[in-house]
Amino acid sequence: MNSLNAEQLKNYNDYGFVAPIDVLSLEETAKIKKEIEYIEKNWPEELVGLGRNNLHYISPIFDQVCHNPKILDAVESIIGKDILVGGTTLFIKDPDNKGFVSWHQDAKYIGFEPYNWVTAWLAITDANEENGCMRMWPGSHKEKIKDHKDTYNENNLLTRGQTVKNVPIEKTTPNILKAGQLSLHHPMIVHGSGPNKSNQRRIGFVIQSYIGTNVDQVIGKVYVQQARGKDIYKFHEHTKRPVELMSKKDIELKNKANEELSKIFYNDAKKIGKF
Numbered sequence: 369m370n371s372l373n374a375e376q377l378k379n380y381n382d383y384g385f386v387a388p389i390d391v392l393s394l395e396e397t398a399k400i401k402k403e404i405e406y407i408e409k410n411w412p413e414e415l416v417g418l419g420r421n422n423l424h425y426i427s428p429i430f431d432q433v434c435h436n437p438k439i440l441d442a443v444e445s446i447i448g449k450d451i452l453v454g455g456t457t458l459f460i461k462d463p464d465n466k467g468f469v470s471w472h473q474d475a476k477y478i479g480f481e482p483y484n485w486v487t488a489w490l491a492i493t494d495a496n497e498e499n500g501c502m503r504m505w506p507g508s509h510k511e512k513i514k515d516h517k518d519t520y521n522e523n524n525l526l527t528r529g530q531t532v533k534n535v536p537i538e539k540t541t542p543n544i545l546k547a548g549q550l551s552l553h554h555p556m557i558v559h560g561s562g563p564n565k566s567n568q569r570r571i572g573f574v575i576q577s578y579i580g581t582n583v584d585q586v587i588g589k590v591y592v593q594q595a596r597g598k599d600i601y602k603f604h605e606h607t608k609r610p611v612e613l614m615s616k617k618d619i620e621l622k623n624k625a626n627e628e629l630s631k632i633f634y635n636d637a638k639k640i641g642k643f
């Protein structure tokens with residue numbers, strides 16, 4: 369078992385995130401990067417906009433990441449042994465791209481309750497201050513849900529540019545990861561990320577999120593995969609895992625899941641953004 373040790377768990381509980389956790393080898397991250405490039409070359413629209421979500425439904429390589437025992441061992445330490453994959457998002461920042469992620473709390477808009485869930489951010493490339501790694505506000509998960517303003521900024525990689533104001537930058541800390549390393553963050557922690565100022569792509573594959581089977585979706589509908597344990601609650605529709613890349617029925621499932629996700633993300637929003 370690669371469970372979190374006492375110090376890692378204390379970090380998660382005290383600060384709202386834990387990192388870095390070694391998960392994949394460089395060969396494995398290179399294979400994932402190649403898969404992204406292959407999809408982009410052959411299906412140029414597939415990963416654009418809303419399509420960046422739920423790639424694990426159409427690619428066995430991404431599916432296997434979600435079911436990686438090392439990741440699940442760490443996740444189990446936080447949410448217990450009955451684990452569902454509740455969705456994934458690919459966050460790519462191309463070189464010199466102005467894309468950024470404004471300060472936000474995932475719990476504000478994701479709709480999973482109770483908060484027995486955790487977001488796993490896997491670095492497919494190195495993530496550092498130059499290329500726009502996440503910055504976390506340690507301890508902010510202990511406060512309440514903060515007001516978020518929908519900004520719809522063109523370069524904001526969040527759906528509606530939801531933003532927490534007055535974050536004390538000096539209290540935030542960069543979440544620096546090497547390719548193959550993972551961070552786990554709490555639903556309530558305030559976090560964000562700046563633009564990529566390097567000449568290389570920054571890629572994060574985010575399981576957003578791993579949810580305990582006792583977690584409901586209070587805004588809309590979500591499809592799930594059983595990652596570990598049993599689901600006695602049966603709140604959600606379970607799906608099969610892909611066995612080949614881009615099969616017709618898997619693409620249909622991804623599209624259906626993304627339509628539902630869009631309804632959740634834009635619940636009560638004044639307009640729809642580009643993701």
Ligand SMILES: O=C(O)CCC(=O)C(=O)O
Pocket residue numbers: 459469474487489500501502559560561572574576
């Ligand atoms: O990839 C990023 O820069 C931000 C991702 C994020 O906000 C998240 O995973 O919750």
